[in-house]
Amino acid sequence: MSIDYRGIKKLANQFAILQRAQFSGRLDVASETEKQPWSFYCYLGRIVYATGGPHAVRRWRRNLACYWSEVEITALVTKVTEAEVWDYQALCLLADSDASKLPQIKAMIKSIVVEAVLDIAQMPNITCRIGSQKPLDTQLALIGIGEVFKEMQQNWQRWQGAGLGQYSPNLAPILRQPERLRSRIPTAHYQLLKTLLNGKQTLRDVAKQMKREVAIIAKFLAPYLQDGIIELVEISDLPAPVRPTIPSVPATLAVxxxxxxxxxxxxxxxxxxxxxxxxxxxxxxxxxxxxxxxxxxxxxxxxxxxxxxxxxxxxxxxxxxxxxxxxxxxxxxxxxxxxxxxxxxxxxxxxxxxxxxxxxxxxxxxxxxxxxxxxxxxxxxx
Structure with a gap:
């Protein structure tokens, strides 16, 4: 994976305009290489939430799992009814049920936004469009543009330093030569990696399960990837609990x-x-x-x-x-x-x-x- 600096500069400039205008509504970002656009919901020029992109459901569940158990997540999604922003509605329900959870929700939202921006930074030829000028009814977080891009840049530098700069953390590691791996690491480590490196979880998913930064996991796996013991493959997103409505360009914008x-x-x-x-x-x-x-x-x-x-x-x-x-x-x-x-x-x-x-x-x-x-x-x- 590599950053398209023209694209990220374009996105940063777009956010700067929205910040100066104190824009409230939805900004849609599309790329030639991705079917699913990203959507950023803003309020008075600050980011409230981000969704969409290739792994929107994985991203949401992975970040939620940092604070809540799988049982709690499953119970939560059964209450969701909204289609377009079901993931944000779930967080609102979570905040309504227990206000003490708001700090964790805010931290999770920021992590989601930073991930989305980093994913966009890897995309060529992005286009930005105002999708709606209606803000979300509830603002659980108000995140400054500057802090998002600063953290994104720091994450990118750590990832690049791990030696997998040409790959995306949305790729899934799969163990191709288990015997060679077994001979090179302790048995306990091998058993864990054999379970995790099944081609069904992205590098980000694996990192969350191991409670490590994705750059640290990438640095550990890099030698085995170079030797062909591990391969990185593309995988699809998880199914959404509610059939999502893909934000489309409104009729007023299409013309x-x-x-x-x-x-x-x-x-x-x-x-x-x-x-x-x-x-x-x-x-x-x-x-x-x-x-x-x-x-x-x-x-x-x-x-x-x-x-x-x-x-x-x-x-x-x-x-x-x-x-x-x-x-x-x-x-x-x-x-x-x-x-x-x-x-x-x-x-x-x-x-x-x-x-x-x-x-x-x-x-x-x-x-x-x-x-x-x-x-x-x-x-x-x-």
């Missing part, structure tokens, strides 16, 4: 307005992407002005942010060309510039620009302009 930003500056495009996608819009960045018209005609955005000064052309020329096509005659076009002068504003109006926005861009002004012009465009088309 969310597509916003285009034409700017030759990668940093401006990245900043605009974080602002707009963080607010639930779809986004496309165009950095090559020579290909702008072709891309815009193909994608048909609902609103266009257009840089004023670009190599080989300028925002006025592109805006004028767009207004001459029937497709973009009424599309909102907002000019971006660092020169907020009266002459520039007049010229922008002459070529048909809808608005003028100064640089550096700010989240509040970008979103206000976006909402304003999309609403006006909708009124015109109605």
């Amino acid at each position: 969310a307005p597509l916003i285009a930003c034409l700017d030759d500056s990668p940093s401006i495009c990245q900043e605009m992407e974080q602002i707009l996608m963080g607010a639930g819009y779809r986004f496309i960045a165009i950095q090559d002005p020579l290909r702008a018209l072709t891309t815009l005609l193909t994608r048909k955005p609902d609103l266009i942010f257009l840089d004023l000064v670009m190599p080989e052309t300028n925002g006025y020329e592109i805006c004028s060309k767009l207004r001459k096509t029937s497709l973009f005659r009424n599309t909102p076009i907002v000019i971006l510039t660092g020169n907020d002068g009266i002459i520039d504003r007049v010229r922008a109006k002459i070529v048909g620009a809808s608005d003028f926005l100064g640089k550096p861009v700010e989240s509040k002004t970008v979103l206000e302009a976006t909402r304003k012009h999309l609403a006006q465009a909708q009124t015109i088309s109605a």
Whole structure:
């Protein structure tokens, strides 16, 4: 396993935006390589809970087992009725039954969140979407973004130091050559490992059963893995006690307005992407002005942010060309510039620009302009 630093930076930036906006609701994170998305429930910019991903049930049961017996867990899940966030509902029931358990529940939730973030860090090409702006009814924990990423990084460094940096802790160890292992370790250790290394439990599961950090278990097993005595295999998640509802992209998000930003500056495009996608819009960045018209005609955005000064052309020329096509005659076009002068504003109006926005861009002004012009465009088309 290796961390995709672009992906984790993207996730960290997304959380930073939500933190500044004091967002309450659900953030969905998807990866090209995983069918099941992760969902992070937030309240006023802090994380309340995380679920989803490839091993959501295993993760929940494993962390719960640190504090409660299997009998207690089985009794608890029989009371669960909610489908989408059944695991969180179970924790709420647990807290309601005994308020003294709240510190353990909070510790468990933090562990679950850190695990989820570490799993996402290994995924290529993640996408983040606002799935809902309705928070959970109860907030059992409020976890700061900074502490989550700090602990995730520490866990990753320990895992990498164990010598299995190219593997995921969600893989299951299976004993392939028992006799070779028997000859290399004490009998008592062999009997224990023979029971645990059955290909049905992940490295994380094994570590919890042995009451050790997963990095310590990984370091112990690394030589036997390299010698082919042990193999790491993929396994599926455990069945959920309630058939979970996979958080889907809401209808309003599936048809969310597509916003285009034409700017030759990668940093401006990245900043605009974080602002707009963080607010639930779809986004496309165009950095090559020579290909702008072709891309815009193909994608048909609902609103266009257009840089004023670009190599080989300028925002006025592109805006004028767009207004001459029937497709973009009424599309909102907002000019971006660092020169907020009266002459520039007049010229922008002459070529048909809808608005003028100064640089550096700010989240509040970008979103206000976006909402304003999309609403006006909708009124015109109605």
